[in-house]
Amino acid sequence: MNKHASDLKPEKIVGGVATDQRHESAHKHVSGTAVYIDDIPEPAGTLHGCLGLSTVAHGRIRAMDLSAVRAAPGVVAVLTAADVPGENDISPTGRHDEPILTDELVQFFGQPVFCVIAETRDQARRATLKAEMTYEELSFTVDIGALDPLNDKLVTPPLTLKRGEAGEAIRQSPHRIKGRMRVGGQDHFYLEGHIAMAIPGEDGDVAVHSSTQHPSEVQHMVSHALGVPSHAVTVEVRRMGGGFGGKETQSNLFAALAAIAARKLGRAVKIRPDRDDDMKATGKRHDFLISYEAGFDDDGAVQGVDFTFAARCGYSSDLSGPVTDRALFHCDNTYFWPAVRAQSAPLYTNTVSNTAFRGFGGPQGMVGAERVIEEVAFALGKDPLEIRKRNFYSTTTRNVTPYHQTVEDNIIERLVSELEADAEYWRRRRTIQAFNANSRVVKRGLALTPVKFGISFTATHYNQAGALVHVYTDGSVHLNHGGTEMGQGLYLKVAQVVAEEFQIDLSNVKVTATSTGKVPNTSATAASSGSDLNGMAAQNAAQQIKARLVDFAAEKFSVPADQVVFLPNRVRVGNQEFTFADFVRQAYMARVQLSAAGFYKTPKIHWDRDKGQGRPFYYFAYGAACSEVSIDTLTGEYVVERVDVLHDAGRSLNRAIDLGQIEGGFVQGMGWLTTEELWWDERGRLRTHAPSTYKIPLASDRPKIFNVKLAEWPENAEPSIHRSKAVGEPPFPLAISVLHALSDAVASVADHRIFPDLDAPATPERVLMAVERLKRKAKSLA
Amino acid sequence: MAPPAKATSAPFHAQTVSLTLNGENKTLQVEPWTTLLDLLRHDLRLTGTKKGCDHGQCGACTVLIDGERMNSCLQLAIMQDGKAITTVEGLAGEGEDLHPMQAAFISHDAFQCGYCTPGQICSAVALVNEGRAKSRDDIREMMSGNICRCGAYPNIVDAIEEVLAEQQSGSRHLEAAE
Numbered sequence: 001m002n003k004h005a006s007d008l009k010p011e012k013i014v015g016g017v018a019t020d021q022r023h024e025s026a027h028k029h030v031s032g033t034a035v036y037i038d039d040i041p042e043p044a045g046t047l048h049g050c051l052g053l054s055t056v057a058h059g060r061i062r063a064m065d066l067s068a069v070r071a072a073p074g075v076v077a078v079l080t081a082a083d084v085p086g087e088n089d090i091s092p093t094g095r096h097d098e099p100i101l102t103d104e105l106v107q108f109f110g111q112p113v114f115c116v117i118a119e120t121r122d123q124a125r126r127a128t129l130k131a132e133m134t135y136e137e138l139s140f141t142v143d144i145g146a147l148d149p150l151n152d153k154l155v156t157p158p159l160t161l162k163r164g165e166a167g168e169a170i171r172q173s174p175h176r177i178k179g180r181m182r183v184g185g186q187d188h189f190y191l192e193g194h195i196a197m198a199i200p201g202e203d204g205d206v207a208v209h210s211s212t213q214h215p216s217e218v219q220h221m222v223s224h225a226l227g228v229p230s231h232a233v234t235v236e237v238r239r240m241g242g243g244f245g246g247k248e249t250q251s252n253l254f255a256a257l258a259a260i261a262a263r264k265l266g267r268a269v270k271i272r273p274d275r276d277d278d279m280k281a282t283g284k285r286h287d288f289l290i291s292y293e294a295g296f297d298d299d300g301a302v303q304g305v306d307f308t309f310a311a312r313c314g315y316s317s318d319l320s321g322p323v324t325d326r327a328l329f330h331c332d333n334t335y336f337w338p339a340v341r342a343q344s345a346p347l348y349t350n351t352v353s354n355t356a357f358r359g360f361g362g363p364q365g366m367v368g369a370e371r372v373i374e375e376v377a378f379a380l381g382k383d384p385l386e387i388r389k390r391n392f393y394s395t396t397t398r399n400v401t402p403y404h405q406t407v408e409d410n411i412i413e414r415l416v417s418e419l420e421a422d423a424e425y426w427r428r429r430r431t432i433q434a435f436n437a438n439s440r441v442v443k444r445g446l447a448l449t450p451v452k453f454g455i456s457f458t459a460t461h462y463n464q465a466g467a468l469v470h471v472y473t474d475g476s477v478h479l480n481h482g483g484t485e486m487g488q489g490l491y492l493k494v495a496q497v498v499a500e501e502f503q504i505d506l507s508n509v510k511v512t513a514t515s516t517g518k519v520p521n522t523s524a525t526a527a528s529s530g531s532d533l534n535g536m537a538a539q540n541a542a543q544q545i546k547a548r549l550v551d552f553a554a555e556k557f558s559v560p561a562d563q564v565v566f567l568p569n570r571v572r573v574g575n576q577e578f579t580f581a582d583f584v585r586q587a588y589m590a591r592v593q594l595s596a597a598g599f600y601k602t603p604k605i606h607w608d609r610d611k612g613q614g615r616p617f618y619y620f621a622y623g624a625a626c627s628e629v630s631i632d633t634l635t636g637e638y639v640v641e642r643v644d645v646l647h648d649a650g651r652s653l654n655r656a657i658d659l660g661q662i663e664g665g666f667v668q669g670m671g672w673l674t675t676e677e678l679w680w681d682e683r684g685r686l687r688t689h690a691p692s693t694y695k696i697p698l699a700s701d702r703p704k705i706f707n708v709k710l711a712e713w714p715e716n717a718e719p720s721i722h723r724s725k726a727v728g729e730p731p732f733p734l735a736i737s738v739l740h741a742l743s744d745a746v747a748s749v750a751d752h753r754i755f756p757d758l759d760a761p762a763t764p765e766r767v768l769m770a771v772e773r774l775k776r777k778a779k780s781l782a
Numbered sequence: 783m784a785p786p787a788k789a790t791s792a793p794f795h796a797q798t799v800s801l802t803l804n805g806e807n808k809t810l811q812v813e814p815w816t817t818l819l820d821l822l823r824h825d826l827r828l829t830g831t832k833k834g835c836d837h838g839q840c841g842a843c844t845v846l847i848d849g850e851r852m853n854s855c856l857q858l859a860i861m862q863d864g865k866a867i868t869t870v871e872g873l874a875g876e877g878e879d880l881h882p883m884q885a886a887f888i889s890h891d892a893f894q895c896g897y898c899t900p901g902q903i904c905s906a907v908a909l910v911n912e913g914r915a916k917s918r919d920d921i922r923e924m925m926s927g928n929i930c931r932c933g934a935y936p937n938i939v940d941a942i943e944e945v946l947a948e949q950q951s952g953s954r955h956l957e958a959a960e
Contacts, residue, residue: 023893027880028896029887029896029899030884030885030888030893030899030900031870031871031874031880031884032828032869032871032900033830033871035829036832038823038833039829189929190931191832191834191840191842191930191931192832192834192895192897193834239895240895241832241896241898242895242931243895244931275834275836275837487893487895487896487932488894489894656891657891660891660894660932663933663936663937664894664933664934665933667933667935668933690839691835691839691840692839697933698925699921699922699926699939700922700923700925700926701926702922702935702936704919706936708936
């Protein structure tokens with residue numbers, strides 16, 4: 001913790017930008033005093049809700065007998081679709097395909113059908129089980145393996161990106177590959193599950209505490225569901241116990257139901273689903289089937305590539321449009337495809353509607369790009385790293401993406417060459433070859449993969465933010481902005497920006513809970529945009545106040561404006577110096593407004609989806625990772641032995657926070673590609689709905705040696721907030737290196753002559769199956 | 783406005799339990815089916831202990847029972863008669879602002895969202911007291927009952943390692959993180 005010395009003329013403030021400050025809630029997190037929504041004292045008479053979920057994957061509700069539910073102890077009300085006073089829809093993109101409670105048609109196993117409101121949570125849960133439901137079952141599709149991406153039902157219009165004539169380029173290439181790969185989904189497993197508590201107010205108003213990354217959307221959804229204007233609904237969230245994208249749209253359901261019940265019953269209502277219900281009834285990362293075809297020359301330079309990204313979207317669109325778009329936007333990763341065609345197929349399935357998850361389709365796109373590179377390397381018998389480098393974007397030529405944006409800030413070559421040296425890639429490559437030659441059972445694998453991640457919401461209008469800054473007469477500052485805190489340190493980073501702007505110690509800046517009543521019409525805290533957008537908006541607010549203060553001082557003390565200078569914790573006016581508090585008090589006495597609403601919109605970006613052209617991204621964030629694994633070829637079990645990461649966060653606002661994001665993102669990405677497997681049974685039931693069956697990385701799974709570095713030299717080529725770069729999502733796909741290292745280890749059982757064709761997640765089971773397959777093939781070739 | 787909640791359970795089910803909670807003796811009326819976690823969070827308003835999965839699989843609800851780390855969601859409150867329970871709120875000793883493990887978690891940034899942190903810290907305190915962990919690998923293995931979805935494991939292990947080293951060198955108290 002920072003103890004602030006009472007230095008009257010310090011040279012630097014404590015806690016400005018580019019300093020390693022501790023998380024603003026650190027002391028509260030360790031002492032258990034950080035308040036999450038379930039920790040807020042409940043108003044007297046608070047009721048509790050429990051969802052009644054469907055028990056068929058697809059069917060019509062023929063009868064719904066809720067009499068036993070209503071008669072159960074403690075039950076106050078049972079809500080069905082008929083109880084929604086406004087619009088029974090929470091589709092975030094306005095496609096009207098996602099009812100809060102379904103009335104007739106059930107489209108997935110676990111779809112909310114009714115909601116029990118009782119005196120206690122326990123009573124609500126017990127009562128829910130008493131429902132008598134009769135369904136007429138309909139045929140259903142859970143998996144996309146048998147679907148036709150071109151002809152089967154989609155949940156939202158697909159996208160095609162096209163530059164050059166890919167088909168022609170592939171045909172004319174000396175070598176060609178063609179394949180298909182499965183990439184699994186992922187449950188968010190935020191440690192704090194979904195929760196909403198709605199408190200009714202006067203005039204039919206409602207205040208909702210919602211664990212959400214998108215308070216403004218919750219506000220809109222609740223107002224539509226209630227049939228009241230937005231001004232009647234206030235949504236607040238101080239912090240979440242993790243979000244990862246799972247609380248971008250999925251909070252709407254719980255908030256809407258709590259609000260409907262609170263309005264109807266005139267009492268506070270809290271809905272906090274059981275973990276299993278949370279995992280069954282809320283969306284996950286999209287799993288994909290990636291089909292690819294590529295043509296390349298003798299050196300491994302890709303000439304043309306054609307991708308189809310088919311995604312299991314579930315029963316409704318949710319964010320599947322932008323997610324599958326982003327997969328296409330990342331089908332190049334760091335590679336220049338001279339001719340490319342990439343199309344998406346957001347497929348309808350009878351599963352929960354998939355949603356945002358850190359990376360938002362981008363990582364899946366990159367997995368496709370890396371798969372092509374890997375297979376090209378295999379086809380030519382070359383090291384994949386060599387092929388990677390051969391295909392990197394250049395800086396002045398070979399720098400146009402499949403969506404016709406020019407890559408202007410490319411630093412991947414330098415990042416990779418530094419990591420290659422730091423991690424001693426080639427020396428270890430030789431060591432591993434020697435090891436494998438002498439080790440019968442345990443085989444090692446190595447891979448170095450790059451990352452280029454596009455920063456901005458691809459829906460251009462989302463790239464705006466607001467902030468509210470008040471300076472009080474004692475010199476303390478109240479900061480509020482549209483971003484939400486889910487552990488990523490956003491509140492801290494934005495506070496550092498404001499402290500820097502006013503040149504006051506960080507301890508003088510307090511960030512308060514995100515509330516639709518303070519900063520309106522905000523975007524989701526998503527797309528890694530939190531500090532970029534809100535940092536700029538807060539800086540803008542602080543600059544407005546500073547400008548007023550400068551005008552005031554220049555006039556009062558008859559000095560030119562440039563002689564009013566904000567120094568650490570003080571202000572110099574001509575030859576005089578005042579403490580910041582003294583200075584603002586004088587301004588107040590002179591009736592200067594000490595509060596401002598700041599605003600920011602990202603410049604330069606535009607996107608024409610129909611044409612598939614534009615500049616959807618303000619800039620790119622880069623990184624690279626080198627992973628070494630060892631596998632047991634008799635069991636398929638593996639260990640991640642060592643990981644080296646070099647990542648670009650521009651001129652980091654807070655290196656300690658950014659390193660945490662990189663390490664955490666990597667571990668989470670590793671879980672996605674290795675052990676986290678979602679599994680549905682023949683009835684369409686998700687059977688992996690608790691950590692007992694769904695394997696999240698543990699402390700024991702993290703790489704044994706884990707060297708994570710921020711590159712010292714990059715800065716954002718664009719004037720982002722203090723030239724920093726977004727860091728929420730870009731590190732996540734660094735974990736693709738683990739998948740490729742596993743593939744490399746598997747390939748060693750057949751002397752790297754046979755392509756392992758390893759799908760993700762590469763569970764020990766899949767690794768073992770791949771090992772066995774390669775052994776069999778090698779034998780048949782021998 | 784809102785009527786007060788009516789008594790939520792039949793009182794004749796309640797049983798008397800005497801226990802020590804964070805150093806304080808308490809005699810409580812509990813229903814036989816109430817978990818220790820619900821007793822702490824709901825009845826006693828000690829909300830530092832978190833409910834993550836409610837199945838004993840995530841470790842967010844870890845508390846110390848007679849010094850041993852336990853998932854409080856799998857413990858019935860009625861079984862705690864005569865036991866000493868320590869939660870994250872009661873870790874700091876007499877006159878201490880923070881327990882050394884809490885201070886180490888701060889100085890090593892051993893959390894992101896913070897939701898698993900109370901459980902991690904309780905688990906780590908017990909781990910050090912158990913005296914079995916000798917290496918980083920031991921810490922990693924023996925902390926594998928506590929999920930951190932943010933993946934702050936490197937810093938969690940660093941924090942625990944520091945306290946372990948301090949304890950092994952005989953000095954219990956760490957300097958508060960600067």
